[in-house]
Amino acid sequence: xxxxxxxxxxxxxxxxxxxxxxxxxxxxxxxxxxxxxxxxxxxxxxxxxxxxxxxxxxxxxxxxxxxxxxxxxxxxxxxxxxxxxxxxxxxxxxxxxxxxxxxxxxxxxxxxxxxxxxxxxxxxxxxxxxxxxxxxxxxxxxxxxxxxxxxxxxxxxxxxxxxxxxxxxxxxxxxxxxxxxxxxxxxxxxxxxxxxxxxxxxxxxxxxxxxxxxxxxxxxxxxxxxxxxxxxxxxxxxxxxxxxxxxxxxxxxxxxxxxxxxxxxxxxxxxxxxxxxxxxxxxxxxxxxxxxxxxxxxxxxxxxxxxxxxxxxxxxxxxxxxxxxxxxxxxxxxxxxxxxxxxxxxxxxxxxxxxxxxxxxxxxxxxxxxxxxxxxxxxxxxxxxxxxxxxxxxxxxxxxxxxxxxxxxxxxxxxxxxxxxxxxxxxxxxxxxxxxxxxxxxxxxxxxxxxxxxxxxxxxxx
Numbered sequence: 537x538x539x540x541x542x543x544x545x546x547x548x549x550x551x552x553x554x555x556x557x558x559x560x561x562x563x564x565x566x567x568x569x570x571x572x573x574x575x576x577x578x579x580x581x582x583x584x585x586x587x588x589x590x591x592x593x594x595x596x597x598x599x600x601x602x603x604x605x606x607x608x609x610x611x612x613x614x615x616x617x618x619x620x621x622x623x624x625x626x627x628x629x630x631x632x633x634x635x636x637x638x639x640x641x642x643x644x645x646x647x648x649x650x651x652x653x654x655x656x657x658x659x660x661x662x663x664x665x666x667x668x669x670x671x672x673x674x675x676x677x678x679x680x681x682x683x684x685x686x687x688x689x690x691x692x693x694x695x696x697x698x699x700x701x702x703x704x705x706x707x708x709x710x711x712x713x714x715x716x717x718x719x720x721x722x723x724x725x726x727x728x729x730x731x732x733x734x735x736x737x738x739x740x741x742x743x744x745x746x747x748x749x750x751x752x753x754x755x756x757x758x759x760x761x762x763x764x765x766x767x768x769x770x771x772x773x774x775x776x777x778x779x780x781x782x783x784x785x786x787x788x789x790x791x792x793x794x795x796x797x798x799x800x801x802x803x804x805x806x807x808x809x810x811x812x813x814x815x816x817x818x819x820x821x822x823x824x825x826x827x828x829x830x831x832x833x834x835x836x837x838x839x840x841x842x843x844x845x846x847x848x849x850x851x852x853x854x855x856x857x858x859x860x861x862x863x864x865x866x867x868x869x870x871x872x873x874x875x876x877x878x879x880x881x882x883x884x885x886x887x888x889x890x891x892x893x894x895x896x897x898x899x900x901x902x903x904x905x906x907x908x909x910x911x912x913x914x915x916x917x918x919x920x921x922x923x924x925x926x927x928x929x930x931x932x933x934x935x936x937x938x939x940x941x942x943x944x945x946x947x948x949x950x951x952x953x954x955x956x957x958x959x960x961x962x963x964x965x966x967x968x969x970x971x972x973x974x975x976x977x978x979x980x981x982x983x984x985x986x987x988x989x990x991x992x993x994x995x996x997x998x
Contacts, residue, residue: 616662664694686720692727727752737764820847847871859889899960929960932981956998
């Protein structure tokens with residue numbers, strides 16, 4: 537029997553992490569006289585500011601209690617101004633506290649405005665806002681935040697104004713216009729992430745043409761983006777993500793140094809041009825399913841990627857999907873519905889098409905039903921290079937048990953198998969929403985599976 541490692545994952549709130557006192561880092565006990573000694577007392581303010589700039593905003597602000605000299609040092613930070621209250625937003629969603637959105641939005645906006653009023657640093661590396669903010673009431677505040685960050689020559693600008701299922705009824709998204717942006721220089725930006733911000737293709741084209749050093753672009757949850765075709769090449773762009781922009785019809789871009797590309801959305805015309813350096817790609821929603829059902833539509837650059845993620849959970853396949861050969865593929869994540877064509881057949885098909893795969897992650901949704909009689913499928917040509925297999929959403933049903941047994945029987949170089957009983961999308965959430973009774977059942981079935989794992993393979997239970 538293999539060695540089994542059981543991990544109890546848990547989310548530690550950044551608010552809880554923030555309670556660790558910075559005094560322990562800055563003060564040291566004098567053994568002779570038994571009183572704290574200020575180790576940084578003789579350092580110039582410039583050095584102290586550079587140190588404070590290395591920690592989070594909340595940690596930097598707490599240094600103000602150390603002494604009179606430290607009181608306002610944090611306001612000169614040139615690091616990250618990270619205003620992230622997304623955990624609170626999800627807690628409100630979880631507890632169905634809808635009436636508190638207005639109060640919490642007021643509190644959040646006041647917090648951001650007060651910090652910006654106190655800030656004295658000449659520049660900042662990052663400005664990040666993560667909360668559901670209504671344009672109807674706070675448009676001027678949002679524009680003041682953007683104006684502040686651009687004047688401070690921000691490098692990484694993140695506006696994550698995402699809406700939960702409940703708040704979307706009363707929230708109106710902020711609209712970013714090129715008229716507003718034309719008053720400011722954008723050449724300091726290396727990263728731009730917009731979530732739940734209405735932005736058109738024309739605005740993005742203006743941004744791209746005026747950000748010569750932009751390396752990361754992420755646009756999520758906007759209905760205004762229909763067409764995007766920058767006027768020239770983007771030689772610095774390395775990471776591009778277009779997520780849930782369901783009105784997108786045409787997208788054409790030239791980025792010679794692009795390393796990763798992610799697209800979650802409907803079927804659209806997507807042309808990336810020559811991308812010789814791309815090594816990672818991720819697809820979801822209808823577009824991902826269309827690539828599998830019509831292999832002739834697979835873009836040529838996918839055959840050179842080393843890491844690929846396909847979320848096929850929106851479609852039930854009547855026939856086993858057939859995949860072309862991916863000789864460069866080393867890591868693959870596949871999300872499947874546990875009904876229709878058996879996921880096992882889909883997995884065997886993709887494994888045959890990925891002869892040099894090292895790590896294989898399968899997420900199974902809508903698992904149900906008893907285990908029943910288990911069958912172990914043996915293939916004529918075992919998988920020679922697969923060393924790590926991870927199965928997320930495990931419940932111990934017939935489908936997921938047979939898939940795990942298939943890997944154990946046909947992956948001759950397997951070193952580790954990870955069985956995760958949490959919700960298959962748990963990593964994208966603050967906590968696991970799966971019924972604890974299902975988790976207990978899945979854990980019990982995983983321990984039964986452990987008796988069939990060879991000693992040379994490590995079994996990890998999550």
